[in-house]
Amino acid sequence: PYRDEADLYALAHRIDWPHWITPQHTLRVDVTARASRLRSLNFAALRIKDAVCDRMREQCGARPSVDTRAPDLPLVLHLAMERATLYVDSSGEPLFKRGWREDTGDAPLKETLAAAMLAAAGWDGTPGGGGALLDPCCGSGTIAIEAAQIACGIAPGLKRRFAFERLLPFATPPQRALLQRLRSAAQARVQPPAVPIFASDLSFRMVDFARRNAQRAGVGHAIEFHGGDALERPPPALPPTLPGTMMLNPPYGQRIDAGGRAARPSAEDRGLPRDWFQQLAAHWKRAFTQHPAGWTAWVLSPEPKLPGTMRLKATRRVPLWNGPIECRLFRFELVAGAFRDERAGSADPGPGHPGGEAP
Template sequence: MTDVFFAVCPRGIEDVLAVELQALGAQAVKATAGGVEFGGTLATAYAANLHSRVASRILWLVASGGYRNEADLYALAHDIPWENEFTPQQRLRVDVTAVRSPLQSLQFATLKIKDAIVDRAREQTGERPTVDRAQPDVQVLAHLDERNVRLYIDLSGESLFKRGWRADKGEAPIKENLAAALLLLSGWTPDQPLLDPFCGSGTIVIEAACMATGRAAGLNRRFGFEKLKGYDRAAWSQLQSAARAAVNDAASFSLTGRDISTGVVAIANANAVRAGLGAALDSGKLQFEAGDARAGAPTAPAGMIVTNPPYGEQSNPRSASVPAMMGDVATQLKRQFAGWQAWLLSSDRQLPRQMHLRESRKTVIFNGALECRFFRFDMVAGSNRKAAPAELPG
């Protein structure tokens, strides 16, 4: 049976997610702001949870309809046979998101939908489900637009950026699904040497290593759908076994993360071990090392840099102010990285100016609430000279 699902993702990477979902066999794939709608079976949705590197969560559409007020929301939610999906013993959480909804209070809307689910359960079973926002077993999500409401059951549970390997964060880590999206947007492929000169806790390089070794994003975690009544354990086991069999630690690649802070380099190493990448570390195909981006040498004659340097106030105390430091980093790139492509994520629109470089591409991406740009700079031989294409006049 075909159902409708919605994959949520950070704004700016919907198209990357749509391509990913299509490759997983999703049908009627439609990117909208903040996510992608798709059709498929429950197994398609399981596969999306397991394999999508970019989605934040996968939602299952259980009902939709028009509404004008909170009473309409209550009626719609009360009509849904939730008892087919979960029991009153399971802890429930309800959330509402909205775009241009005429309702005064989303909190009140949330309350009405929660009441409808709880009232129905009591009528059907005589038992009252417990609401638990901190540790729910089941999450219901309502999305309101001007006239319509869509009610979903969340199939992911914890957000999908939580792969299960991160123990320590370092300074301002980016989320795992955003790191994966940067790699996919950049067009990096595992046969290209990759360097993150501001690697922090290692997120970008670890995501790259998981791609290079064919490790499914959700191989080491649990999912919300495992707690639902209709959970198809056989279909899930089959997907998991195939994903385990696809891991290829013999693949060859060259991935390097550097950071000025030895403390975060240790964190990155520990994170990589927890991600199952110990063999890649031992063989040197994956490495984290201490180093200053203003002085670091390339790891190959040509390759790709994908990184998010410090911006705004975040900077290591041992570094100069961020704009001055980025100027020095650019000098190093121009001198030593001819033949490399550099992709930098920053909330600072002035970054190309600080680096005296002209970007060849720029994509707006949201890192949480922070509007960022993902700049591409092509480092060509002699690009520190004025005439070179990437060079901006001083």
């Protein structure tokens, strides 16, 4: 419980910080609040920082400095109306940052959202778990790279470091050896992919970005990249018994900026023809309905009436959030019967209809 900033100072000051860091370490304090009684969250962060530094100076004769970009000790203070909780952030960089994406476009999809899309689709990188994977709007390659890491058995975050590794309890030789054994065990589970993965984009610049990201992620060998228009590029050739899963985050006029906020459409989005989704559905009908084992398409969109716009029957809708944008992940079975005759109208069927909500 707390009443004012003095209580917050006392909360942080009573912790044995020399057990965690030395004066040569750096720190940062972030504050989140829900119905806090305090007027200034910045002042609350300052008092937590003062308490840590004072405790270190009292016991060690020196204090740590502040690093707002890459601190050794990232602290998070959460304030409710009457209760304050101080956390040590053991991850550091957000967990969606896997450590491989350096080349990005206007609106990179978070790696965790791409993984959630694949999980919702039941795609697990095996012939019976979705089969081959295709992203025809790959951008910087996030979906394809996440899929390739799943198919290859690469643990998320294997290529990155975590903040806890710099803290004293985890910096001892036994702890470092344990962490190295865990990393080696994860590396030993890496395997060749059992299914092919394909990615393409209209922008050859983005294809180059995606290819470089894939190399850094350790899956450059597992993805076949191409340039090409999603409205024209034919499906990849697959064995007759291997099904295909198409997974895409198409341009839809709303983008997410670096801070996770909705941003203006990119120039690419503004240049899309008004009937782009109708053209995409027509291309799927021509090119993707003849494969003996079948294709299934999963499309992420904030537009609830997308199935009606595309004149397709959605067999499932999964609610997902792309930053602040509420979306649905629509599933379309690419068989001849899924494409509605244009003369039938474009009204989107509701729950209970074969094209409505499904579990």
